[in-house]
Amino acid sequence: MGGGLAAIEQAMKVIAIEERPRRATWSWRFMRDRAEVLGPILLAPATLYILLLVAVPFLLAVYYALSAYTIYNPSYRFVGLSNFISVIQDDTFQQTLVNTFVFTLASLLIGLVLGKFGALLLLRPFPGRRIVRALIILPWAVPVALATVAWQWMFDSLYSVINWTMIALGLLTRADAPNWLGQPHLAMLCIVIVNAWRFFPFSIVIFLAGITAVPQDVLDAATVDGAGFWRRNYQIILPMIAPIVVVGLIFGVVFTFTDLSIVYLMTNGGPVNSTQVLGNLGFLIGITDGDVAHGAAISLFMFPVLLALVIVMLRSIRRHEI
Amino acid sequence: MPKFLTAAAREGSFYSAVLLLVVAAAFPFYWMLITAFKTNADLYNVTNIPFWFNDPPTLEHFSYLFHETLFGRWLLNSLIIGVCVVAITLVTALPAGYSLARMGGRSGEVIGIGIFLTYLVPTTLLFLPLSRIITMIGLQDSMWALVLVYPTFTIPFCTWLLMGFFKTVPREVEEAAIVDGCSLLGAFFKMVLPLSVPGILTVVIFTFTLTMQEFVYALTFISSAAQKPITLGVATDLVRGDVFFWGELMAGALIASIPVAIAYSLFLDRFIAGITGGAVK
Numbered sequence: 001m002g003g004g005l006a007a008i009e010q011a012m013k014v015i016a017i018e019e020r021p022r023r024a025t026w027s028w029r030f031m032r033d034r035a036e037v038l039g040p041i042l043l044a045p046a047t048l049y050i051l052l053l054v055a056v057p058f059l060l061a062v063y064y065a066l067s068a069y070t071i072y073n074p075s076y077r078f079v080g081l082s083n084f085i086s087v088i089q090d091d092t093f094q095q096t097l098v099n100t101f102v103f104t105l106a107s108l109l110i111g112l113v114l115g116k117f118g119a120l121l122l123l124r125p126f127p128g129r130r131i132v133r134a135l136i137i138l139p140w141a142v143p144v145a146l147a148t149v150a151w152q153w154m155f156d157s158l159y160s161v162i163n164w165t166m167i168a169l170g171l172l173t174r175a176d177a178p179n180w181l182g183q184p185h186l187a188m189l190c191i192v193i194v195n196a197w198r199f200f201p202f203s204i205v206i207f208l209a210g211i212t213a214v215p216q217d218v219l220d221a222a223t224v225d226g227a228g229f230w231r232r233n234y235q236i237i238l239p240m241i242a243p244i245v246v247v248g249l250i251f252g253v254v255f256t257f258t259d260l261s262i263v264y265l266m267t268n269g270g271p272v273n274s275t276q277v278l279g280n281l282g283f284l285i286g287i288t289d290g291d292v293a294h295g296a297a298i299s300l301f302m303f304p305v306l307l308a309l310v311i312v313m314l315r316s317i318r319r320h321e322i
Numbered sequence: 323m324p325k326f327l328t329a330a331a332r333e334g335s336f337y338s339a340v341l342l343l344v345v346a347a348a349f350p351f352y353w354m355l356i357t358a359f360k361t362n363a364d365l366y367n368v369t370n371i372p373f374w375f376n377d378p379p380t381l382e383h384f385s386y387l388f389h390e391t392l393f394g395r396w397l398l399n400s401l402i403i404g405v406c407v408v409a410i411t412l413v414t415a416l417p418a419g420y421s422l423a424r425m426g427g428r429s430g431e432v433i434g435i436g437i438f439l440t441y442l443v444p445t446t447l448l449f450l451p452l453s454r455i456i457t458m459i460g461l462q463d464s465m466w467a468l469v470l471v472y473p474t475f476t477i478p479f480c481t482w483l484l485m486g487f488f489k490t491v492p493r494e495v496e497e498a499a500i501v502d503g504c505s506l507l508g509a510f511f512k513m514v515l516p517l518s519v520p521g522i523l524t525v526v527i528f529t530f531t532l533t534m535q536e537f538v539y540a541l542t543f544i545s546s547a548a549q550k551p552i553t554l555g556v557a558t559d560l561v562r563g564d565v566f567f568w569g570e571l572m573a574g575a576l577i578a579s580i581p582v583a584i585a586y587s588l589f590l591d592r593f594i595a596g597i598t599g600g601a602v603k
Contacts, residue, residue, distance in 0.1 A: 038421070039424075143535040146553060197350075260541075287453065292454065299449075
């Protein structure tokens with residue numbers, strides 16, 4: 001009997017000893033164990049980083065665009081919308097806006113068509129497919145600035161390999177060989193080609209990821225029901241892969257519409273602004289000329305366009321899901 | 323044998339279409355490669371056939387690159403920037419991705435989409451205010467500015483990628499650990515992280531390649547040659563006035579491209595799963 005009591009007492013002591021440190025670190029344990037407390041804490045560093053270095057700069061850009069700030073005269077004098085108004089009335093800017101749309105639409109369209117075509121080819125297993133895929137992915141993987149420099153060398157006014165080939169084939173003579181980056185329309189064609197070239201592997205990969213995600217039995221069922229190749233393609237596969245393609249397209253649009261690297265390195269907007277795009281113009285005015293206010297206003301013109309595109313595309317995803 | 327012939331024609335057109343695509347994609351890299359090893363006399367002679375070596379190949383461009391330019395320094399800068407950005411990204415994106423995958427709830431989902439959308443905020447929208455901020459805190463013309471700024475696009479991307487990855491780890495793993503006396507946090511460190519090594523590796527590789535590919539911020543923040551990362555150094559510093567050193571340019575571009583190209587072809591599927599993770603559930 002006594003032994004039993006002693007055992008209970010002993011057990012109580014053990015519990016007491018175990019409880020003491022537990023009580024001491026109660027708040028720490030509480031934090032570690034409660035998902036609704038731990039969740040926000042784990043999320044905080046990433047969120048703070050982004051708030052400080054994305055949200056704050058964005059607001060700052062808006063503020064610069066509404067002020068008369070230049071690096072030579074850093075005043076925050078509020079000037080309302082006058083920067084935007086003077087930018088819109090500028091001929092160079094109007095041409096830049098048109099160029100940016102031409103550049104984006106043309107290169108993405110070419111990239112998408114090539115992408116769909118390439119995905120159809122790569123869908124079929126054949127010997128060496130892995131190597132082919134690795135080679136095709138190169139334009140998208142390699143840093144865009146470096147690939148652009150290689151293209152610049154291919155479009156060189158004197159030593160262009162493209163001209164050399166056309167001369168060798170008898171299509172041109174050396175005298176009338178084009179100066180690719182020196183003529184307005186050709187220069188635009190060049191930057192479109194380079195961006196389409198950079199985008200099409202990504203587009204292939206996106207289409208492939210989508211098509212392989214379509215269940216085979218759905219396709220089989222459609223075939224049994226009499227759907228031919230085109231019908232399977234456009235009424236089954238395309239609607240089913242639409243969400244994934246739309247995500248890919250958002251990436252393409254956003255990164256093309258705001259591009260700076262290709263234009264900066266290949267033409268720097270020239271000749272006579274014929275290839276000027278919003279990103280490069282913002283850089284020229286905001287950084288090179290130091291007119292931060294007008295540069296910020298130019299950059300901010302991208303924002304409503306991007307926002308509208310993203311909203312339209314997100315909506316189209318939702319519609320396809322229903 | 324008309325049947326045999328049509329089959330052969332179909333195969334032939336298939337393979338020539340594949341070949342055409344490969345040439346279209348890879349020719350600029352072939353051009354990079356062959357230019358990098360050609361002598362200047364060979365390069366700048368328009369009567370030579372440009373597609374192959376007319377003089378024996380040379381390493382002069384590579385030796386010029388390492389001895390006469392800051393190329394070695396740029397490589398080192400890129401490496402340092404990459405390692406630091408990877409560290410910052412892992413420390414912030416690992417917990418964030420786990421939090422969004424497991425303890426998000428409704429508001430977590432909104433924050434998750436918000437974080438992902440910041441990946442779509444273009445660099446050309448933020449480079450002006452960021453350059454002013456960089457100047458204010460005294461990091462102008464220093465590669466540490468890039469270490470500070472690059473996580474703004476690697477954190478969103480990697481958080482999203484890791485969230486998808488953590489969702490594939492079965493909940494039972496953590497529940498078992500918690501039953502055995504682990505705290506929630508302990509279960510994350512002891513059970514989930516070791517199981518996520520492939521995902522973490524993917525994040526490391528892609529963070530690194532994203533920092534190698536970046537050009538706009540580097541161009542904006544850095545002007546002195548010794549602070550440049552490799553992409554910026556090769557693209558802007560090997561041009562003296564109007565003279566392009568094509569051999570050196572292509573040699574530098576080649577060296578900088580190879581690791582990124584290899585990383586992408588090995589980890590491509592994970593990358594795609596990462597960016598489309600939100601669209602295909």
